[in-house]
Amino acid sequence: MYHNKRSAVSTVPNEDPIRVGFIGLNFSRGWALKTHRPAILQLSSQFVITAVYDENEQMATNTIQQLKLVHATPFSSLELFSSFQHVDMIVVSVQASKQYELLMPLLEFSRRNSNLKYLLIEWAFASNLQQAEKVYQASAIRGLQTVVALQGRKSPYIQRAKELIHENHIGGINSIEISCNACWYGYERPRKFADGMFEMGSGLDLVTTTFGHTMDLLQYITGSYFSKINGLVFNNIPEQMLVDDSGRSMGRTSAKTVPDHLLFHGCLQRGNVPVSCTIKGGKPTKKFTKNFIIDIHGTRGDIKIEGDAGFAEMSNLVLYYSGTRVNDIPIAGANGHPVHPSLDQGKEFMEVYHLRNYDAVHGNIFRLYQSIADFHFNTKNIPRLPSQFIMQGFEFEGFPTLMDGLIIRRLIDSVYKSNLIGATLDVSHILQFPSSI
Amino acid sequence: MYHNKRSAVSTVPNEDPIRVGFIGLNFSRGWALKTHRPAILQLSSQFVITAVYDENEQMATNTIQQLKLVHATPFSSLELFSSFQHVDMIVVSVQASKQYELLMPLLEFSRRNSNLKYLLIEWAFASNLQQAEKVYQASAIRGLQTVVALQGRKSPYIQRAKELIHENHIGGINSIEISCNACWYGYERPRKFADGMFEMGSGLDLVTTTFGHTMDLLQYITGSYFSKINGLVFNNIPEQMLVDDSGRSMGRTSAKTVPDHLLFHGCLQRGNVPVSCTIKGGKPTKKFTKNFIIDIHGTRGDIKIEGDAGFAEMSNLVLYYSGTRVNDIPIAGANGHPVHPSLDQGKEFMEVYHLRNYDAVHGNIFRLYQSIADFHFNTKNIPRLPSQFIMQGFEFEGFPTLMDGLIIRRLIDSVYKSNLIGATLDVSHILQFPSSI
Structure with a gap:
């Protein structure tokens, strides 16, 4: 399990940490507080928060004070925040529907910050494919190293599955079956979620979130994109029952225009x-x-990945492997001399891979930050490491970029299109870079 | 479990048994010997074999002698066999690819047997849809009561699943997932199987057999046909390794043109x-x-049906049910008086339904014959039982007819068409009777 070895980053740098400017960090609630903040705390030699943006400057100030971000400056002007020289990396951790309106001016304003090198943004980074293509193009022109929080790629289970296939432990892949339960899109929904989440165009529908993350993982594990696809999208539950924080029905319903089934x-x-x-x-x-x-059937073995929640990128999983490997232990031949057996005499191997205490919500985001630090400080001493890379593709090293994300956004768009026009679509073109660049 | 009650037929008739003329019965081997023969033996007051057809008359004579069919006459002329007056029911138990060439002249010749009432034929009753439509039309014009061996409908597990849904024990159906393993179409195949089985047009490809039987069961259980479908058909294994009767590789391959994946x-x-x-x-x-x-998810419960072989129509299964039913046991109210609870206070029910010693290979065919006898002798004393029925549809009583089979053949044809033209197809028309009749 070479690729799951602990990063060397924690023992490193005598260099300056990466200075982080944050959009979406709030002292009292939210995803950034829950996941990004602990990751940065654990990697305090590698990252330091130097700027916090909020429309409301008092809120930014409060966040800095409450979270004791002693090196950070508050901003309520996106222009000043984006051009602030003491920032090497901007993190935009807001809902998909709000990202486009922030990212486009941010990329423009950030030209004045010559130190800015990294841009880390949450999945799905836009409300639709058109926006996503524009964000990709603007960031490519700006020349930033983008990172997209498709953090499931950093899950140890996903890495292990990829490794087993990469090292040929299941032979050729025969077939794959995937089944996910996207619970929020069913008959009930917690009242605490904003109605907008359940409206088409929010970028939070189950095709964009559950399917998007899952397909990114699948492509990453198998090392292949799709050639053709077909999708059928259903909205059989146009009204959801609202439930309170204890899960009790509140006796009233709310409309849903996003799908409940794919x-x-x-x-x-x-x-x-x-x-x-x-x-x-x-x-x-x-x-x-x-x-x-996820069931992956190979010619010489099987891999099964299971979880209790439909969101593999933020839930702890179990990986089961069974396969026949070449038996490399010499066995006794007829005359007593050792004989090296052939593949046909391979041994059957079984493995259950599970980290009982792994906190996937924090862990995968932590490992994403770790991979940025590994790259920045070249902790693994990779010779001739490029100063920037366009996409991770199917590499173990690195992190998913906007190009990786764009490929998934195009796949998602193809699914909706396939459903709309009732056709099986050739999607072998989705790997192409935008022609306008 | 009303619908799984034992048939009353075994206690009945003082009437003459149904006289059976058989095509495909051989004293030494084959499906008819293995399954039809024991069914008829167990129902010896209801069925008697009076004619056996074989191209080779000596073979027909040998079968009659070896199986001690004391009432049977051997035939090597299809014309004489088909017009033999001492036959009420003809059974054609041959491979799908040989049925059309037998059935079309048989139906024509049989006009001279005014006693003939039933025609029982094996799935898939033709090599392709065009032949299947012609067989249907010829039999409809001839006015016979057809029976198609989609015997999975008679499986006690299928009946139980249908009953649970029919009686609303899982509420509305939310979604269904099905996964089958059609083992013969993989990397290896037993040398004992004829090469023709693995050539397109044999009527024995996995879409026609495994998918056909399974979809017939699914539609029967749920009481619904499909509105639209999409299919992708793969032949990723164009050469199969031949294995001997012990499963050992014979070191040589044979071509396969039928699919290995749907x-x-x-x-x-x-x-x-x-x-x-x-x-x-x-x-x-x-x-x-x-x-x-088969996983069936409902709004108030789930049904899972599992088996060790991909062929539900001839393997023993296990049915799991979990659901919430209205609690019909009064519970104590606040003042000590009994209260009849609402649906919200329903109890959770679990059921594992498994008949440990059920032999599905014989059992389902036996139950098919039983249902023919139930109909013929009206053992259930159904008032105004029609003398003939065109299709079983989704009824518990009766047996699948050529019209039921034709609907599945049309679905199979739509799957291949969908794959070929790359389209999601509207199939709501497949229920229509042929316009030429």
């Missing part, structure tokens, strides 16, 4: 592998199935 | 229910999945 199938370019994927709304727990399952 | 999804007309179905060739046993799974 049926997807297609084949991978590499090996023409059949892939089936269903994403279900409805009840959060079915009695006889797990809420997250 | 990805199918669609939605049911009733409730717009999303259905996903994958049929895999490849290894007969995956380590972490069952070879046959």
Whole structure:
């Protein structure tokens, strides 16, 4: 398990830490506070927060004081924040629907900050594909090293699955089946969620979130993009029952225009592998199935990844592996001399891989930050490490970039298009760089 | 479990048994010997074999002698066999690819047998849809009561699942996932199987057999046909390794033109229910999945049907049910008086339904014959029982007819068409009777 070895980063730098300017960090609530903040705290030799942006300057000041960000300056002007010279990396941790309106001016204003090198943004980084293409182009022109929080790639289970396949432990891939339960999009929804989440165009529909993250992981694990796909999208639950924080029905419903069900199938370019994927709304727990399952069947072995929540990028998982490997232990031959056995005499291996105390919500984001530091400080002493890379693709090293994210956004767009026009689509072009650059 | 009650037929008739003329019965081998013969033996007051057809008359004579069919006459002329007056029911138990050439002249010749009432034929009753439509039309014009061996409908597990849904024990159906392993179409195949089985047009490809039987069961259980479907068909294994009777590789391969993989999804007309179905060739046993799974998720409960072989119509299964039913036991109210609870206070029910010693290979065929006898002798004393019925549809009583089979053949044809033209197809028309009749 070479690729899951602990990063050397924690023992390193005598260099200056990466100075982080933050959009979306709030002292009292939110995803950034819950996940990005602990990651930066744990990597305090590598990262330091030097700027906090909030429309409301008092809020930015409060966040800095409450979180004791002693090196940070508050900003309520996006222009001043974006051009602030004491920032090497900007993190934009806001909902998908709000990212485009922030990112486009930010990229323009940031030209005045010659120190700025990194831009880390949350999935899905835009409300739709058109916006996503524009964000990609603007950042490419700006020349920043982008990082997209498709953090599931950093999950140890995903890394292990990729490694098992990469090292040929299951042979060729015969077929793949995926099933996820996207609980928020079913018959009930917690009242605490904003109505906008359940309206098309929010960038938070189950195709963009659950399917998007899951397909990024699948492509990453298998090392292949899709050649053709078909999707059927359902909205069978146009009204959801609101439930309170204890899960009790509040007796009133709210409209939902986002889908509650996706049926997807297609084949991978590499090996023409059949892939089936269903994403279900409805009840959060079915009695006889797990809420997250990836079954990968190979010619010489199988991998199963299971989880209790439909969101692999932020839930702890279990990986099961079974396969036949070449037996490299010499066995006794007829005359007593050792004999090196052939593949046919391979041994059957079984593995259950589970980190009982792994906190995936924090852990995957932590490992994403770790990979940025590994790159920045070249802690792994990789010779001739490039100063920037356009995409991670299927490499173990590095982190997903906007180009990796754009490929998924195009796949998502193809799914909706396939559903709309009732066609199986050739998607082998989604890897292309935008022609306008 | 009303519908699974034992048939009353075994206690009945003082009437003459149904006289059976058989095509495909051989004293030494074959499906008819293995399954039809024991069924008729167990129902010896209801059925008697009076004619056996074989191209080779000596073979027909030998079969009659060896199986001690004391009332049977041998035939080598299809014309004489088909017009033999001492036959009420003809059974054609031959491979799909040989049925059309037998059935078309048989139906014509049989006009001279005014006693002939029933025609029982094996799935898939033709090599392709065009032939299937012609067989249907010829039999409809001839006015026979057809029976198609889609015997999975008679499986006690299928009946139980249908009953649970029919009696509303899982509420509305939210979604369905199906996964089957069609082992013969993978990397290896037993040399004992004829090469023709693995050539397109044999009517024995996995779409026609595994998918066909399974979809017939699904539609029967749910009481709905499909409104739209999409299929992707793969032949990733164009050469199969031949293995001997012990499963050892023979070191040589044979060509395969039939598919090894089907990805199918669609939605049911009733409730717009999303259905996903994958049929895999490849290894007969995956380590972490069952070879046959139907998962039905409802608003108030779930049903899971599992089996060790991808062929539900001839394997023993296990049915799991979990759901909330209205609690009909009064509970104590605040003042000590009994209160009849509402649906919200329903109890959770669990059921594992498994008949440990059920032999599905024989059992389902036996139950098919039983249902013919039930109809013929009206053992259930159904008032105004029609003398003939065109299709079983979704009724518990009766048996699948050629019209039921034709609907599945049309679905199969739509899957291949969907794959070929790359389109999601509207299939709501497949229920129509042929316009030429």
